[in-house]
Amino acid sequence: MASIRQLDPIVASRIAAGEVVERPSSVLRELLDNAIDANATKITVHVEDGGIKSLTVIDNGSGMSAEDLELACTSHATSKVRTLDDLFNLKTLGFRGEALSSIAACSRLTINSNGNRITVDNGVQGKVVPGSIELGTSVTMEGLFENIPARKLFLKRPQSELAECRKTFIEKALGSEDIEFILIADGELKYHFEKADKTARALQVMSLDRSFAGAQPIQMSYEGDNLSLFAVCSDPATYKRDRTQIKILVNNRIIDSFQFVQAIYNAYSAALPGGAFPFFYLFITDNPSLVDFNIHPTKRECKLRNQSQIYGAITNMIRKALINKTYETDERTAPQTPLFEEPSSPAPAPVKEEIHEPRPSYGQPRQASSSKQFDPSWFENAKAILERGKDTKEPEKPQQAPSRASVEISTTKIVPEYRYVGQVFDTFLIVELNDRLLFIDQHALHERILFDEIKALKDVQRLIVPYEFEVERSVDEYLQENSVLYSDFGIELTRKEPLLWEMASMPAACRKNEDKIVSFIQTQTGDIETMQKDLFAIIACHSAIKAGDRLDPVTANELVKKCFQLDRMVCPHGRDFTYSISKEDLYKQVGRLI
Structure with missing residues (x-):
């Protein structure tokens, strides 16, 4: 049959x-x-x-x-x-x-x-x-x-x-x-x-985001063979910390395109602080014969035969517009207190954060607006880790006692003699160690330091307003039985109703990273050991100094010192973050005899 x-x-x-x-x-x-x-x-x-x-x-x-x-x-x-x-x-x-x-x-x-x-x-x-x-x-x-x-x-x-x-x-x-x-x-x-033109409609939608209030909109356009671009966007003084307000429309259909979002981000990078994204609505009108939407049921993706042409047009259009508008990243005073230095006063004054200088420069710097303060979360989060021990003083010394995690790390290994050479590409720290040059990834190093210190401290901060979030049914069932596992990490979870939970407390070092923790909870149903490692890795990664952050010599030196106090020079994700070259190999590379 x-x-x-x-x-x-x-x-x-x-x-x-x-x-x-x-x-x-x-x-x-x-x-x-x-x-x-x-x-x-x-x-x-x-x-x-x-x-x-x-x-x-x-x-x-x-x-x-x-x-x-x-x-x-x-x-x-x-x-x-x-x-x-x-x-x-x-x-x-x-x-x-x-x-x-x-x-x-x-x-x-x-x-x-x-x-x-x-x-x-x-x-x-x-x-x-x-x-x-x-x-x-x-x-x-x-x-x-x-x-x-x-x-x-x-x-x-x-x-x-x-x-x-x-x-x-x-x-x-x-x-x-x-x-x-x-x-x-x-x-x-x-x-x-109401009916409107493209600019008015785009501004109607942008204005739904409260952070766009008071922004100065910009229009950009480009005309080419079989292609036209039109964009409505914010000036560099108004930006987001995520990509949610970058929208790409091809022939009036909104699509997901990592390549075009990256083109926008790269073109804006010199005019925005690191990790910032503009409000940017891009309308692409392309020849229909060059576009194929028949590749996904939701039609959120498309194939473009002239994708490279569009990518280049986007980049050139934005850079030309920014140059004409003479925008530049706001300059601010460098921090008076280095990242890892304990101030002698028990109540230090607020610290102004430093923004690394933009690579190309567009026009003259503008004065920073009081309503648009740049507040890099890595600085505040890192300081929070190291300020835990400030309330305890040694009886013989006026200085603050270092945090428990710092004591634990410093007693495990003796720091070798080294010479800090400097920072390159705002990403790598260079150290001379005996007859070798050591290159250190600053983000991965700081991530490792925070990972170890967060595990050691486990300080908890209660949220003034609990953070509500939804979960899938499988996660809901898992949390009903295992939400107590998160309490060991300082995360208090309560079920409000089916599929709806709230977070009432979290590790103190994770301020401004509530959404990252919630995103983790919404996807996890694993055992406690795996959960702990992954959770702390996520927290450390998002709290750490980023690639592109320019460090002062004192901060960089303290990072290097802590690097040599680590048991293993690997980030929480298991990646080596150092590379070394010997004096002999370096001489050989340039044809010099020893």
């Missing part, structure tokens, strides 16, 4: 739906694409319970006839592609003909359009009947995954699903400035974007 057979149509459609429909925001993405492709000038979205209960998209576009409605929810039915050539010259957001059939396979979908209505209930299609909407289209999705309990378990809380819907809504509005967008959630108006 044959073992291979064709799948039941409903089973096949639900398998296909798994690639397109992950959560309510996936449904919203596809319905908004259809509304935009229908040449709508106004789109209204209604969301209930984060879209889990229902989600409705109403547009005033061209709509569908009764004949179109009968085919709309069948597999691979579309009005946007006719031939294979059309697939390589796409001018619409949708093109596969899978969206409505996939949504209808795992929910109850009702479409009202141009006086007709049809309902498809979890793959079972009804007849076309008279509808209530004369012009345009209304699509309502209800009961997502109700007939697929295993899939429904992976949905998050309604508040989280709503957050994802809002993100999708904003992204679609950003790429379609000539359309009015309205989002209503549980009867409450959340967003209303």
Whole structure:
């Protein structure tokens, strides 16, 4: 008897739906694409319970006839592609003909359009009947995954699903400035974007981030063969500590592109402090024949035949604009207290941090704005480690007692005689040791020092406002049984409700790294030994001095001294952070006889 057979149509459609429909925001993405492709000038979205209960998209576009409605929810039915050539010259957001059939396979979908209505209930299609909407289209999705309990378990809380819907809504509005967008959630108006030009729409979206308040926007543009670029961005005085406000749109579709984000970051690097990212919305208009979106179900990725041309155009456009605007990284006073030096006063004055000088220079330096203070977290975190022992004084000496971790390290090994030569590339420390030159990775070294000291100290700081976060169901179950494991690290976790936890305390050395700790908790279900090592490694890595941070000689010397006090010169991730070359080998390299 044959073992291979064709799948039941409903089973096949639900398998296909798994690639397109992950959560309510996936449904919203596809319905908004259809509304935009229908040449709508106004789109209204209604969301209930984060879209889990229902989600409705109403547009005033061209709509569908009764004949179109009968085919709309069948597999691979579309009005946007006719031939294979059309697939390589796409001018619409949708093109596969899978969206409505996939949504209808795992929910109850009702479409009202141009006086007709049809309902498809979890793959079972009804007849076309008279509808209530004369012009345009209304699509309502209800009961997502109700007939697929295993899939429904992976949905998050309604508040989280709503957050994802809002993100999708904003992204679609950003790429379609000539359309009015309205989002209503549980009867409450959340967003209303009026029609605008690209600049105004981009600023509407940027302004949703509070850190953009008071920023000075910049416009940039580039025109080339088959390609045009337009960008709306912040001046270097306004920036983020992450990439969340760098958005790339290709032919009005937002995409994920590490290469283009890196191009933006590199071009801005001379005008921003290390580890800072601008607000930057880039609109790329490319020849459709050079773009292929048919590589991922969510269409968040694309292949570009002229990617290198675009990369170069982005870099040149930004650098030219910054030069014309004469922006430069703000200069500030160097710290008066070196990183590892204990001040003699028990209550030291606030320390101003140092920013390494920019590599090329754009114009003249500006005065630092009091509302835009640069506050590198590595300095504060590192000082927190070394200030633990300040409250205890030795009876015979006026100086503060060193921290317990420093005592433990200093008694294990004798520091050899060495000569600190200097710092190169703002990344490596060079030391002359006997007849060898030693190159030390400053970030990996400091990471190792912090790793050992954090493990030894375990000082705990309670949070004034507990940090709430969500977890997947598997992590939720794990934490219910094992959250006490984190208390050994000073991390107090409490379950507020299913899938929602809060962190009430954390290691004191981890200030400003709450999000890194939470991200770790959200993904871990391992044993305590592995968890401890990985957690402390993450904390140390994000608190340590970074590559690109310029160090004063006193700080660098203290780092080198502590390096020689370590048992092993490897970072917490197991990577060697030193490289040495002998005097003899160096002489040979330059052709000098000893």
